[in-house]
Amino acid sequence: MALLLIAPDRDTSDLERRLRRLDDGLDLRCWPDVGRVTDIVFALAWKPPEDAFANLPALRAVGSLGAGVDHLVDRPDLPDDIVLTRMAGPRLAADLAAYLVAMTVDWWKRLDEQRHCREWRPLEPRPTPRIGLLGTGTMGRAAAQAFRTLGLEVSGWNRSGAACDSMATSSGDDGLARLAGRSDALINVLPLTAATTGLLDRALFERMPSDSLLVNVGRGDHLVEADLLAALDDQRPGRAVLDVFAEEPLAADHPFRDHPRIVVTPHIAGRTDPAEAARLALEQYRSIRRGEAPAGRVDRTRGY
Ligand code: GLV
Numbered sequence: 001m002a003l004l005l006i007a008p009d010r011d012t013s014d015l016e017r018r019l020r021r022l023d024d025g026l027d028l029r030c031w032p033d034v035g036r037v038t039d040i041v042f043a044l045a046w047k048p049p050e051d052a053f054a055n056l057p058a059l060r061a062v063g064s065l066g067a068g069v070d071h072l073v074d075r076p077d078l079p080d081d082i083v084l085t086r087m088a089g090p091r092l093a094a095d096l097a098a099y100l101v102a103m104t105v106d107w108w109k110r111l112d113e114q115r116h117c118r119e120w121r122p123l124e125p126r127p128t129p130r131i132g133l134l135g136t137g138t139m140g141r142a143a144a145q146a147f148r149t150l151g152l153e154v155s156g157w158n159r160s161g162a163a164c165d166s167m168a169t170s171s172g173d174d175g176l177a178r179l180a181g182r183s184d185a186l187i188n189v190l191p192l193t194a195a196t197t198g199l200l201d202r203a204l205f206e207r208m209p210s211d212s213l214l215v216n217v218g219r220g221d222h223l224v225e226a227d228l229l230a231a232l233d234d235q236r237p238g239r240a241v242l243d244v245f246a247e248e249p250l251a252a253d254h255p256f257r258d259h260p261r262i263v264v265t266p267h268i269a270g271r272t273d274p275a276e277a278a279r280l281a282l283e284q285y286r287s288i289r290r291g292e293a294p295a296g297r298v299d300r301t302r303g304y
Contacts, residue, residue, distance in 0.1 A: 002027035002039040003285050004056070007046035007065055015065075018278035026282075042285045045072065053077040061085060061288045063281060066272050067092060067139060069298050070192040070219060084298040085284050089276040093142035096189070096270030100143050100215060101150070103241045103263070104129065104185050107213045126211070128152065132183025134176075134199070135190040135218070136164040137304075139270065143189060155179055159195055180207035185215065186237070191304035192219035200224065205231035211238035217269040220246035225256070232261045243269040 003019070005012055008031060019028055029035050031052065040056045046065040053059060054077040061083035064072055069086050072078065106112055109125045131147045133140045136156040144154045144167045154167045157179045161171040170179060176199075180186055186208060190196045200216060201224040208214070214237040216223055228240055241263040242256060248267055256262050284294035298304060 001041045001058075001289055002029050002035070003281070004029045004031065004034060004040045004043040005045075006031040006043055006048040006052050008049060010046055010065070014274040015277055018274055019282065022278055022282055042288050044281050047071050051077050053082075061284070061294060063087070063284050063294075063296070064298075065277060065281075067096075067270065068191060068219065069304065073298075073300060073303050080300065083288070083294065084300055085294050085296040086298055086304075087272060087277055087280050087296060088138040089273070089280055090142070091273040091276040092270050093138050094146075095273065096139050096217060097143045097146035099217065099243070099265075099269040100187055100189075101146050103215055104131070104147070104187075104213065105150075107185070107239055107241075127184070129184035129213070130155070130182055132157065132179045132186045133167065134158075134179075134186065134188040136162070136167065136169050137189075137191075139189040140164075141166045143187065155183070159190070159193075176204065177207050180204050181209070183212065184209055185213040187215040188218040188222055190218045190222065192221055193303035195303075197221050198224050200228070202227040202231065205234075205236050208236045210235050213237055213239050213241065215241040215243075217243045220244045220248065229255060229259075232259070239263065241265070243267055 016028060016030065019026055037056055038058050041058050041060045043059060044063045044065055059082060062072055062078060063085040064087060067086055067088045069084055072084055108129050110123045114123055129152060131152050131154045133144055133154060133156045136158045140156055147154045156164055156167040156169040157176055158169060158171055163169060188200060200222050205227060232240065239261050243265045244267055250256060250264060256264055284296060287294040
């Protein structure tokens with residue numbers, strides 16, 4: 001049995017080294033050197049090429065090399081009986097939380113406006129922000145904890161209505177509108193599914209307080225781009241921090257680039273840590289070999 005790594009647009013050399021160090025008997029293959037296809041029972045993938053799984057007759061499971069599985073769920077080369085897993089370890093969650101805190105504090109304390117100041121002209125920070133988190137899973141909870149450490153009030157929203165012991169949580173369209181209305185910083189960490197596509201739209205922006213902050217680290221397709229551009233003209237939100245885009249890399253002439261109210265980062269908010277990824281992938285691989293349900297299993301009908 002073998003584990004296949006397919007991540008053509010990433011440098012996986014560190015991950016490969018760590019996987020081999022953790023298990024010196026591991027039969028690890030790296031795309032496109034698949035070897036005997038009947039050996040492959042688990043594929044660890046990030047944005048795999050089309051049809052990458054089409055000729056793997058012994059494949060039992062595919063693991064996302066990140067927290068998101070939207071790049072895997074609807075693939076025609078993955079039959080329904082293939083198990084999907086994701087990686088949402090504490091290291092990745094902490095990394096994402098650090099980005100969210102950094103971007104929120106930058107806006108709150110007006111650090112960007114004071115950083116390159118030639119005059120000595122201290123600015124008052126914005127009022128202490130109330131944080132609204134769209135998504136209350138592993139990533140949302142880690143972010144909530146980080147914001148609470150700063151003494152900030154945090155509320156959450158999710159689609160499922162699941163209660164969450166780390167923050168007050170609402171769900172449904174009304175809950176979403178209410179949360180948008182009382183969040184000075186509204187942060188999206190939701191998984192991308194049919195139900196959440198286009199969630200960040202005009203109706204939501206109209207609810208947001210004036211001069212508020214929107215942060216999107218979910219997926220680009222959560223956002224209706226034209227609605228955001230219009231909303232920024234009305235200062236609701238007053239700033240958008242975007243790390244994910246419908247088309248990546250973001251085109252050089254995209255209107256988000258050089259927009260005075262938009263901060264663009266190149267999909268770096270939560271990075272898969274090779275040490276954590278190697279440990280979690282091996283755990284998943286061992287469970288799959290034993291015929292057991294792996295940790296991080298995704299509900300394919302729900303899409304996360
Ligand atoms: C990053 O976008 C991830 O899904 O881990």
